[in-house]
Amino acid sequence: MVYNRAMKMMADTEHAISLIRKSSRIVALSGAGISTEAGIPDFRGPGGMWENEDLLRQLSASGFERSPAGFYRASVELFSTISRAEPTLAHRLLVHLEKIGKLDAVITQNIDGLHTAAGSTKVFEVHGTFRTGHCTKCGAPFDMAEFYSDIESGRLTVPVCLNCRAIIKPDVVLFEDPLPYQAWRGAVEAAENCDLMLVLGSSLVVYPAAELPMIAVHCGAPLVIVNLEATPYDRQATVAIHARLGEFAKAALAAFS
Ligand code: NAD
Numbered sequence: 581m582v583y584n585r586a587m588k589m590m591a592d593t594e595h596a597i598s599l600i601r602k603s604s605r606i607v608a609l610s611g612a613g614i615s616t617e618a619g620i621p622d623f624r625g626p627g628g629m630w631e632n633e634d635l636l637r638q639l640s641a642s643g644f645e646r647s648p649a650g651f652y653r654a655s656v657e658l659f660s661t662i663s664r665a666e667p668t669l670a671h672r673l674l675v676h677l678e679k680i681g682k683l684d685a686v687i688t689q690n691i692d693g694l695h696t697a698a699g700s701t702k703v704f705e706v707h708g709t710f711r712t713g714h715c716t717k718c719g720a721p722f723d724m725a726e727f728y729s730d731i732e733s734g735r736l737t738v739p740v741c742l743n744c745r746a747i748i749k750p751d752v753v754l755f756e757d758p759l760p761y762q763a764w765r766g767a768v769e770a771a772e773n774c775d776l777m778l779v780l781g782s783s784l785v786v787y788p789a790a791e792l793p794m795i796a797v798h799c800g801a802p803l804v805i806v807n808l809e810a811t812p813y814d815r816q817a818t819v820a821i822h823a824r825l826g827e828f829a830k831a832a833l834a835a836f837s
Contacts, residue, residue: 592821593828596804597835599776599818606683607774608674609792613781613807615692617826618665620658624783640755648738648747652731655750659710659728662691667698669829670780675699676833685770689782689789691752704767706789707753708760713739717746724750759788771795778804781825784811793817 600606612622637643638654675698677683685702686695693711695703713724720743727748730736739748753759767789771777777796784790784805793803793813802818805811806828814820821828 589821589823592819593823593831595819596778596806596821596828597832599802599804600677600682600778600832600836603776604682605773605775606677606778607770607776607796608677608683608686608778608780609771609782609789610670610674610686610688610690610695610780611782611784611786611789611807612690613783614668614670614688614825615665615690615694616781617668617670617824618692618694620661620665620692622781624785636755641757644749644754648749652728652738655710656728656731659724660732662693662710663725663728665692665694667694668826669833670825671695671698671700673829673832674780676836678702680836682836684774685766687767687770687789687792689786704763704770706759706763706767708751708763710750710752713748713750715741715744715746716749717741718744720744722748724748764788767792768795772799774799774801776804777801778806779811779813779817780806782807782811783809784813 616622635654638650644651671694674683674686678700685704686700687704687706688695689707691707691710693709711724713722718741720741727736727739740746741748771792772795774796777793779793797803797816803816805814805817805820806823806825808822
């Protein structure tokens with residue numbers, strides 16, 4: 581039984597690698613599962629943030645409006661985890677596929693900035709990023725790292741704009757917020773034009789991001805899903821692999837180095 585599962589995983593990984601070999605306009609859609617091996621918890625995996633209702637309420641747009649201080653208190657630990665994290669092997673796989681001319685773009689639901697930190701150059705962050713922020717009044721941009729470090733050490737409760745003293749909000753899409761228009765447009769166009777979509781580490785239950793693999797499939801691209809658990813789109817996938825991304829990335833990097 582264990583042997584059969586291992587054999588199937590190897591065969592599926594080989595199939596995925598053969599699809600990558602034939603492709604030159606790959607688009608990857610990543611989710612929180614690509615960063616768990618960097619120590620950032622996902623939402624819906626065991627022990628994920630989804631189990632903490634208070635935290636989720638505070639990290640919503642209405643939670644931010646109700647209490648910016650509560651929002652910053654609730655998000656400081658996540659920010660500190662994100663800012664210490666290093667890209668994983670799977671992030672590096674995508675950088676490598678871009679360098680050898682196979683990958684066109686990365687679309688990510690993640691807010692941790694790890695694709696850019698790894699070296700990917702075309703990244704659509706459809707849920708924004710925690711790394712930067714902007715003034716809620718004049719729109720001035722800010723790097724969030726110093727503010728969060730002051731919040732962590734108790735020197736600051738809420739960051740305010742250096743120009744107009746209004747509250748600063750991280751550039752992250754909170755529950756109830758709309759998606760950033762440019763990033764979403766770019767993501768849809770990339771999905772429409774790819775010749776292979778690779779979904780890495782997403783439960784594919786958050787919309788509209790979960791529509792992107794079907795856009796690719798309807799435009800004729802094969803779909804490869806690599807995720808620890810089954811997703812609602814496994815049946816539409818050419819290959820669905822239930823494995824750790826670290827294992828998959830190691831095999832794929834070996835095949836293309
Ligand atoms: P999700 O938590 O809903 O799903 C993550 C999936 O990844 C799970 O199905 C899990 O089984 C799988 N997974 C976990 N570790 C894995 C591994 N090592 N290898 C393979 N698969 C693994 O995440 P989602 O689909 O991205 O949607 C949730 C939302 O959570 C997104 O909007 C995102 O913004 C937000 N989020 C982001 C981060 C981050 O930036 N790193 C972290 C938590 C949540």
